[in-house]
Amino acid sequence: MAAASSELKKLRTEAKSCTRCPLYRNATQTVFGEGPAGALLMLVGEQPGDQEDLLGHPFVGPAGRLLDKALEEAGIDRNAVYLTNAVKHFKNEPRGKKRLHKRPDHYETEVCRVWLDSEIQVVRPRLVVALGVTAAQALLRRRSVVISRQRGRPVTLPGGGAGLLTMHPSAILRTPDRAGRDKAFRALVADLTAARALLESTSQRPRGRRRQPE
């Protein structure tokens, strides 16, 4: 596991100076994934939000707190999970003193996938969960994904690994009414519970080969 930790550290350092797409220009810093190098479960979100951009860690803002709650209810230890995003810089549009979130486009997601692919190759999780459409598009390498049609069920990722799709917790926060938010939260917990069950059912299978250091 020491080799994987050191490879992740190297990737994180390299990603700090990434200028592959224009998103680095308008963000504070690269927000790389975090978690154990030997994590069995990887969660992939869309991109860092305002607080993540400022603090330099993934899922530490309001959506991250909601995700923590959902993980706890699903019986998943956040500290055992590798958390990352499909895109590593915060795409935003300044509006007065605020910075409004903007969804990364197909080009940005494709270009940034080099980092996500590397994280998957080093960590070799048994299951990768996509939180939201952008993560699902990056992981499935498709331009169009409808989460509601596929959520909570196992999918095979293009590289052969196991995946599962669910919604991003920020979508729950954007749901205007309390009843809708509660329903969406329960659905997220159900999908994460399905992820845990899937993980447990594959616990005897060997992992894939680790990426060779360059």
Ligand code: SF4
């Ligand atoms: S968003 Fe990704 S590809 Fe674009 S500059 Fe940042 S790290 Fe590089």
